Amino acid sequence: MQLSKITASCIMASALLQAENYVSVEYLQYDESDSRVSVKAPSISASYDIGTDYTIKADFVHDSVSGATPSYLPDSGSGASSRTNSGDYTHGKQEFDEKRNAYSLLLTTRFENRDELYTGVDYSRESDFDSKTLSLEYMHYTDASHNRSLSLGVAYSYNEILLYDYDTGSGATAKETSQSISVQAGVTQVLNAKSSVKIAGFMASDDGYLTNPHSLIVRDYQTDSRLVNEIRPDTRLGYGLDIKYITMLNDDISYQLGYRFYNDDWDISSHTINNDFYYKLNKKFTFGAGLRYYTQTQADFYNGSKDFFTNEVVASSDERLSDFDAFTYKLSVDFRQNDKISYNLGGQFYTQSTGLDATMLTTGIKYRY
Amino acid sequence: MIKLSLLLSVPLFFMGCSMIEAVKPWEKETLAIDIMQYEGLHPEVKKFEAHVYFSKEASRGGGGIAGGGCGCN
Numbered sequence: 001m002q003l004s005k006i007t008a009s010c011i012m013a014s015a016l017l018q019a020e021n022y023v024s025v026e027y028l029q030y031d032e033s034d035s036r037v038s039v040k041a042p043s044i045s046a047s048y049d050i051g052t053d054y055t056i057k058a059d060f061v062h063d064s065v066s067g068a069t070p071s072y073l074p075d076s077g078s079g080a081s082s083r084t085n086s087g088d089y090t091h092g093k094q095e096f097d098e099k100r101n102a103y104s105l106l107l108t109t110r111f112e113n114r115d116e117l118y119t120g121v122d123y124s125r126e127s128d129f130d131s132k133t134l135s136l137e138y139m140h141y142t143d144a145s146h147n148r149s150l151s152l153g154v155a156y157s158y159n160e161i162l163l164y165d166y167d168t169g170s171g172a173t174a175k176e177t178s179q180s181i182s183v184q185a186g187v188t189q190v191l192n193a194k195s196s197v198k199i200a201g202f203m204a205s206d207d208g209y210l211t212n213p214h215s216l217i218v219r220d221y222q223t224d225s226r227l228v229n230e231i232r233p234d235t236r237l238g239y240g241l242d243i244k245y246i247t248m249l250n251d252d253i254s255y256q257l258g259y260r261f262y263n264d265d266w267d268i269s270s271h272t273i274n275n276d277f278y279y280k281l282n283k284k285f286t287f288g289a290g291l292r293y294y295t296q297t298q299a300d301f302y303n304g305s306k307d308f309f310t311n312e313v314v315a316s317s318d319e320r321l322s323d324f325d326a327f328t329y330k331l332s333v334d335f336r337q338n339d340k341i342s343y344n345l346g347g348q349f350y351t352q353s354t355g356l357d358a359t360m361l362t363t364g365i366k367y368r369y
Numbered sequence: 370m371i372k373l374s375l376l377l378s379v380p381l382f383f384m385g386c387s388m389i390e391a392v393k394p395w396e397k398e399t400l401a402i403d404i405m406q407y408e409g410l411h412p413e414v415k416k417f418e419a420h421v422y423f424s425k426e427a428s429r430g431g432g433g434i435a436g437g438g439c440g441c442n
Binding site for chain 2: 296
């Protein structure tokens with residue numbers, strides 16, 4: 001009797017752990033305050049088990065981005081009509097309209113001891129940016145009960161960037177490239193029947209054209225002022241630590257705490273703390289709430305003033321490289337109509353100390369089969 | 370700050386080790402439910418969030434390797 005109970009529990013747990021086939025359609029909307037950037041991103045994902053040893057997952061997302069991004073521009077009120085020394089500059093909005101298609105394919109292979117190998121391919125295309133990524137990750141269980149696993153992954157990205165020559169304003173374009181190698185090693189440990197922890201160290205090395213082609217700076221403001229492209233270093237080495245802890249607080253509420261530390265040789269250092277709660281009201285409704293805090297130091301070649309840069313080799317006024325804090329407030333609700341169909345709706349509010357505020361809305365439907 | 374993080378991580382690591390219990394496969398029903406997954410209920414939404422943070426902040430990494438690339442600039 002005891003044996004059959006144990007066997008039944010094993011079958012139930014194993015069925016719950018097994019991935020399920022699904023198709024998911026999501027619509028994602030991102031809007032910044034002050035009519036800056038607006039993103040509409042419909043996406044479709046599908047996951048399919050091929051026997052018990054393989055799972056293939058495919059994703060497609062189409063981003064439509066429009067709006068205006070903050071940058072130094074000629075100040076039309078001062079009479080300036082070009083980027084040369086004919087007037088003053090102001091921190092205004094540079095309008096743009098961009099579309100992006102991104103495709104991802106991920107194959108999971110399970111071996112006899114249930115170790116897993118993940119093989120991923122990602123491709124993303126915009127009018128001025130192409131990115132191709134190949135990734136491999138191996139996950140090894142160190143014990144028969146699968147309470148501890150070690151993982152090691154590596155990814156390689158190759159990017160092509162189309163540049164507009166702001167320095168002369170000639171309208172000429174040129175193609176640059178960059179590449180990136182990322183490595184991550186981690187351990188996942190079951191702590192007890194209701195909680196587990198995941199700890200990973202990661203590093204990323206970039207080289208090539210790492211400058212933001214849309215970000216402009218003012219040089220020699222006091223003498224021979226002109227608006228030119230920013231210049232970033234052509235290498236970047238970053239590393240960090242990511243810790244996630246998840247637990248059931250009671251029968252209905254789960255809580256996930258995450259902490260990430262990041263540091264790189266551009267002098268950027270950051271801390272991220274993420275909290276997510278889920279409350280299962282009943283079999284049909286699940287509510288989510290979360291709070292994320294992020295803080296970073298500025299890059300050593302960043303300055304936001306228009307009268308700072310003269311002949312520095314590397315220089316940027318892109319406020320994403322500045323010193324700032326950010327909070328994200330998250331709410332979501334899931335409605336499971338039956339075993340096969342569920343709907344989700346979520347809203348997030350993101351606010352930076354730079355003055356940037358944004359809302360993120362997500363809604364979707366998932367069909368399991 | 371790096372030293373502070375390391376100093377904090379050492380006691381947390383040993384505290385964590387002392388909390389570990391041997392859990393049998395048939396005791397993992399709770400760990401397997403949908404609200405106990407690291408990627409949340411909707412991995413697609415997590416990926417969108419990662420894309421936004423990658424676009425608006427200067428840090429990267431830590432979100433996993435396989436299938437984790439947002440392929441964005």
